[in-house]
Amino acid sequence: MSVSAKPPLRILLCAPRGFCAGVVRAIDAVEEALRKFGAPVYVRHEIVHNRYVVEGLKRKGAIFVDELSEIPDTDAPVIFSAHGVPKSVPEEAEARRFHAIDATCPLVTKVHREAEIHHRRGRLVILIGHQGHPEVVGTMGQLPPGAVVLIETAEEVARLEIPPGTPLAFVTQTTLSVDDTRQVVEALKARFPEIVAPHKEDICYATTNRQEAVKRVAPQVDAMIVVGSPNSSNSQRLREVAERAGCRRAALVLRAEEIDWALFGAIGSLGITAGASAPEILVEEIIDAFAARYTVAVETVSTADESVFFPLPRALRPDAA
Structure with a gap:
């Protein structure tokens, strides 16, 4: 196909999208533990719900387990995922004298x-x-x-x-x-009129902001791609929000190779966002896949500025003993 034969495609890129502060902190915690203590570093549950991220950390020496019972007696760090754990988990880690590091999102x-x-x-x-x-x-x-x-x-x-x-x-x-x-x-x-509500809404700023951006973009496009993993709750919600906001074709896609071109083959406009655990490199990969088939023009639609930062767990900070 010659360049001139490629049909035009307007891509509206949602902002904010992708990594939130809690995800950045959790991934940084695993990478810093690997740097500071060397491999292996054990991680209970996927540190964040993204297969690409998890596979990358595995290659660096992280070992992911579902339960602490799968970990042998070890001096290696044991990290709890960003999603949080029941109280029984740190209790079990203490009983087994593990070097536990809690990467639960604040x-x-x-x-x-x-x-x-x-x-x-x-x-x-x-x-x-x-x-x-x-x-x-x-x-x-x-x-x-x-x-x-x-x-x-x-x-x-x-x-x-x-x-x-x-x-x-x-x-x-x-x-x-x-x-x-x-x-x-x-x-x-x-x-229950007397029920006590949270002082501040529990749904996190990143979830709220990403959904707001999708609501803005979805009615303007022929189709929408949410970059993220099927087991990512916030990514699944973004797909649902896009459909409700008027986008008839919305799909959750982890990698460019998963794009269903029958669904996205004849469109004039496309919205793209990414769940809070999806890295920007996967967004770029998907844009590149469309650029191979279309003459793309990319615009960013921004609905909020995010400047939230969470420091690493105390055990991984430079001043830790």
């Missing part, structure tokens, strides 16, 4: 502390989140069994069986759809 830790405070004050905690997601498992694991009730949808609020007069509070997973969560919160407040 915004997830904030939710953990909120839940603990509510529990100490005698409130039953309702957690809005997705069953089985590591962040939800970690948050529920901060409190004794039965102290947290998990719900996912507004419809479930009506089915909650809670004794009258029970003091209630709610917290949420940090990577949810802002609009979905608003509906659940409204249903909770309507049924």
